[in-house]
Amino acid sequence: MLTAAIRSTFLQAQPQLFPTLAICGKIASRQFSTTALRPMRGLLYYGRKDVRYSEDAPEPMVKNDSDVKIKIAYCGICGTDLHEYLDGPIFFPKNGAKDKISGMKLPLVEGHELSGTVVEVGNGVKNVKVGDRVVVEASGHCSDKARYKGSVKQVKEYCNSCKKGMPNICRDMNFLGLGVAPGGFGEYIVYGADHVLKVPSSIPIDVAALVEPISVAWHAVENSNFKPGQTALVLGGGPIGLAAILALKGHKAGKIVCSEPAKLRRDFAEKLGAEVFNPMEHKNINADLKALVPENEGFHASFDCSGVPATFATSIEALSSGGTAVNVAIWADKPIQYRPMALSFEEKHATGSMGYLVKDFEDVLDAMDKGLIPIESARMLITGKVPLANTIDVAYKNLIEHKESNVKILVSLTDEPTDI
Ligand SMILES: [Zn+2]
Ligand SMILES: [Zn+2]
Structure with a gap:
């Protein structure tokens, strides 16, 4: 956990020391007001050093039989999120381009190391049900394009890596929260059921957010x-x-x-x-x-x-x-x-080694459930929890400036108390 001294340093941080953060901390205007979409809280990536907290991000909706809608509990901040913030867009589509898997464009909600609870499922979903606590294998590859018909060119044949059973190195591979779809730094996500895994009752929902890394x-x-x-x-x-x-x-x-x-x-x-x-x-x-x-x-x-x-x-x-x-x-x-x-x-x-497969998530959940990865050891990686609205001004700054004293800061979408 962060020491009181470090915490207070950040709370009192001088804005002139972090001019870019002062810009990024602004609240986005009502970019998404349409009658069709409900607003939700989310952290929207617009581009390098421009990530905005919004209370008017579009809430994603279930559109396909294979879709699962998840209410986010926690989402870890990854080094990749910081790279996107400091040097991006890297994975996110650049200059008005569309993501190759989904056809989505910026701005999009960041975050891919998430845990939460299923709130709605498409008609064809069998592996999880409403109320299940889940994690998400966050990659997107050839087989995901079918869920974005009308937005992205459909493929007749999968790429060679996907055909070989290596979707983690798919030619068009990207991740939820990095361009494929809105990610876990928001109240809800919608993703394909084949990426969603039920969390055993032995694993607390905050520790479940560590299953991805x-x-x-x-x-x-x-x-x-x-x-x-x-x-x-x-x-x-x-x-x-x-x-x-x-x-x-x-x-x-x-x-x-x-x-x-x-x-x-x-x-x-x-x-x-x-x-x-x-x-x-x-x-x-x-x-x-x-x-x-x-x-x-x-x-x-x-x-x-x-x-x-x-x-x-x-x-x-x-x-x-x-x-x-x-x-x-x-x-x-x-x-x-x-x-x-x-x-x-x-x-x-x-x-x-690049990314992961669904099998790796299954194995990690199983190793945690069996105690081979003790829950209390995994929990040591969580060095702070931050409310969504403070993610950029406090948590990103903290991770960039005090890299060594932090391992994983979780963004909390729960009502549980946070500590930074
Ligand atoms: Zn990550
Ligand atoms: Zn592929």
Whole structure:
């Protein structure tokens, strides 16, 4: 949780220090007033440094047999949301363009790490019913275009990735809350039933909002063909690195080591059950990491959640023979140098991971329900809860300025008390 000092700093923040935030905090005018749409509260993305709290965002409606309408409880703020705010549009459609999956245009409600309760379903929905507590696998791909007939060109044939059962790397892939449809920083969403999963009663609704980011890490662990009892190295202790520790616990990992220079983040990693390593205190980082595994063997799998050339090299060098390095970080799209023979000499593997599948959500919910990912460990990732109206001026600012002391801030659409 945030300390009282940090909290009061933000409450008293000088607007001149954050001129862009002062602009963005304004309340949007009645952009959507039509007789057909009911207004709701929502945080609308218009473009870079222009995200507006509105009490007049259009409430999405059930239009298809496969649609599920969800009243949002909580929605986590993701690094991607901050990137869209600071540097976007990245995933959001640019310059008046339409989203490739849905044909929707800006402004749209942000947010994709959500939990809530089903309030309405289309006639064909079988997997959830009104009143169910749910989470949403937030990707959009070829098969989703059918729900937006009339708005987007329909495909005769799915793309090669979708045909191969890899919709997470669909040619037109995007996410709810990032362009496909209005997201979780609003009172309601409508999305396809095949993306909606019921939450077991053992999982509180705030912790359920973490299922999405933990599923990102879960997919990465699946891509390493991880086996119970194996050893793992996590490079970087930010939100996804910490989620990787939980996903590895869910896979019954043996030793997990987290390498992270920032003390606050190492402390989080340690609380989640990882052994921690400060790379700033070591000259021979790769050798010293390998030495943490008996007989200097190195790790069965490594997860680069930092995305800098040094961590990429370490993710390969610190592996045991035959081990697998998974790049989970999002990099600037440019080349770096690395040593190919580091792979060949010991037949190591290097791969990447992108997003998630519905199966990853099912596995994370199951691991939480069975206690393999303890609820109280997952809850440690929640470092604050903010009311919707304060999301930009308080929470975004907090995450941008005090990155290290925060893991996940949840936007609350509930009546429960918030703390920032
Ligand atoms: Zn996210
Ligand atoms: Zn596709």
